[in-house]
Amino acid sequence: xxxxxxxxxxxxxxxxxxxxxxxxxxxxxxxxxxxxxxxxxxxxxxxxxxxxxxxxxxxxxxxxxxxxxxxxxxxxxxxxxxxxxxxxxxxxxxxxxxxxxxxxxxxxxxxxxxxxxxxxxxxxxxxxxxxxxxxxxxxxxxxxxxxxxxxxxxxxxxxxxx
Numbered sequence: 001x002x003x004x005x006x007x008x009x010x011x012x013x014x015x016x017x018x019x020x021x022x023x024x025x026x027x028x029x030x031x032x033x034x035x036x037x038x039x040x041x042x043x044x045x046x047x048x049x050x051x052x053x054x055x056x057x058x059x060x061x062x063x064x065x066x067x068x069x070x071x072x073x074x075x076x077x078x079x080x081x082x083x084x085x086x087x088x089x090x091x092x093x094x095x096x097x098x099x100x101x102x103x104x105x106x107x108x109x110x111x112x113x114x115x116x117x118x119x120x121x122x123x124x125x126x127x128x129x130x131x132x133x134x135x136x137x138x139x140x141x142x143x144x145x146x147x148x149x150x151x152x153x154x155x156x157x158x159x160x161x162x
Contacts, residue, residue: 002148004141009115009123012144016112019147020105023052026155027097038097042157049100051157055150056100056107058087062143063111068127069136070118075127081139082129108147115140 007015027038027048038048046054061080068075080086118136126133 002145004145007141007144009118009137009140012140013112013115015144016108016115016147019108019151020101022151023104023154024101026151026158027101028158035097037158037161040161042160044153044157046153046157048154048157049095049097051150051153052100052104053095054087055146056104058146059107059111059143061087062139062146063107063114065127065134066111066114066118066136066139066143069125069134069139070114070122072127073125077127077129077134079129081127081142082132082134111143115143 041047058080061078065075065077065081068077078086123135123137123140125136127136127139128134
């Protein structure tokens with residue numbers, strides 16, 4: 001397991017911006033064969049498309065939290081920003097892989113753009129979840145971890161189906 005606790009904003013933004021390309025590469029060029037493979041369940045009962053959709057949904061929650069923290073003092077945050085169990089989402093695998101990849105790319109790009117707009121001491125601004133404080137930088141680091149974990153999951157799923 002990678003430790004993201006020392007990841008700095010610039011490196012995190014670069015990591016986010018590379019995720020769409022890396023996820024696309026993990027899936028391979030989408031044709032009829034890879035389209036079917038992307039929707040096929042892997043050993044853990046999740047398809048590559050579902051892994052990408054789940055990451056996109058989680059990144060949306062983290063992006064909202066980061067946006068709120070960047071403009072509001074002590075912004076109230078959704079509990080899912082710190083509690084992974086609350087991130088369970090019913091997923092549909094009927095969307096074409098290209099549409100799911102486009103959605104993921106848009107989400108990651110929007111999050112990276114938002115992060116790029118935050119400067120200096122604003123990274124230490126915090127939001128509140130229950131009785132805990134979460135910094136803007138913590139939210140960004142969590143977003144990178146979610147994206148990298150999704151990439152690793154997609155790679156495992158696709159490798160297991162070959």
